[in-house]
Amino acid sequence: MDAKKIAIIDLGSNSTRLVIEELHSDRKYQEVYRVKEDTRLSQNMGTDLLLRPEPIRRTIAVLKDYQKIISGFTVDQTFAITTAAVRTAKNQKEFLDQVLDETGIQFRVLTGQEEAHYDFLGVQAALPDVKAGIILDTGGASVEVIPFENGKSAAEVSLPFGAVNLSEKYSLASDIDLQDVQKASLAIQADFSKLDFVQNFQNHPIILLGGANRSLAKMAEKQALVQKSKKLHGFMMPANQVTEIFNKISGMSRSDREHLAGLEKSRADIIVSGLLPVLNLIKVFTAPQVIFSESGVREGLIESFFETEEKKEL
Incomplete structure (x- = not known):
């Protein structure tokens, strides 16, 4: 495969990202450009699962900016993917048609299983020394759970809850009633306990993806609960310290969370749920x-692209 430059637009339930990557024939790639905006597309979808006008407006505005950025690079191909919010939206077609009409971007809506599979490919390529574990990708409106062992996934599951819709459903955005935290926890545990691989993957590490989980690592470093790491990728934390940080922030007011070291102010209303x-x-x-892990669905998409290009050359 000749060297190529690709753009990936990842339209998530909470944020929209653009990365431009330079791909090389040895399956190596180098990031040329990266940007993220908190578009919160899944905001106020509610039980009727409709994308609302204001989140749509701000998302399309960001996508227009991204198109301008991409036009400033010479890219061979643009991949535009979207996940849980659009996947579950009853007005999905109307939204995608509007996006195409106003921005020229045609999105591929990933199934939950496809999203989980790309997460798995991304983690496997980036953390080859981790031989077994459970990948957890926490998004705004879904989580992906992928148990794996010796280079193979045992399941690739997506569940329809995430940082944004949990926050809205259980009133976890501002000052928090711990009874609401307990209700949410019991519901989440019930869903996780139904997974048919629970017994086979006891006492395995959890590999974390997603913005809320990255915030967890940054808060741990800022609060000196763990030794400062030169990079987030591959960074390890004992499980009891996850509980310690959670207990601390769930007892804080939203205003206090907005000023918490290591936490983006824009995540103060969804960090407890996240x-x-x-x-x-x-x-x-x-x-x-x-x-x-800093490698997930976008990196998994690149790994899949390499596989497809190699098959073409056979």
């Missing part, structure tokens, strides 16, 4: 530690 999946996955799987 950490509930990992907190409860640790309990269900009695996980001893978590490992942070």
Whole structure:
């Protein structure tokens, strides 16, 4: 495969990202450009699962900016993917048609299983020394859970809850009633306990993806709970320190969370809900530690692209 430059637009439930990558024939790649905006597309979708006008407006505005950025690079191909919010939206077609009409971008809506599979490919390529564990990707409106061992996934599952919709459903955005935290935890644990691989993956580490989980690592460093790491990728934290951080922030006011070291102010209303999946996955799987990965769905998409290009050359 000749060297190529590709753009990936990842339209998530909470944020929209653009990365431009230079791909090389040896399956190596180099990031040329990266940007993220908190578009919060899944905001106020509610039980009727409709994308609302204001989140749509701000998302399309960001996508227009991204198109301008991409036009400033010479890219061979643009991949535009979207996940849980659009996947579950009853007005999905209307939204995608509007995006195409106003920006010229045609999105591929990933199924939950496809999203989980790309997460797996991304983690496997980036953390080859981790031989077994459970990958958890916490997004705004879904979580992906992928148990793996010796280079193979045992399942690739997506569940329809995440940082944004949990925050809205259980009133976890501002000053928090711990009874609401308990209700949310019990519901999450019930869903995790139904997974048919629970018994086979007890006492395995959890590999964490997603913005809420990255915030967890940064808060741990800022509060000196763990030794400062030169990079987030591959960073390990004992499970009991996840609980310690969660207990601290869930007892804080929203205003205090907005000024918490290591936490982006824009995440203050969804950080408690965003950490509930990992907190409860640790309990269900009695996980001893978590490992942070900066490689996930976008990197998995690149790995899949390499595989496709190699097959063409055979």
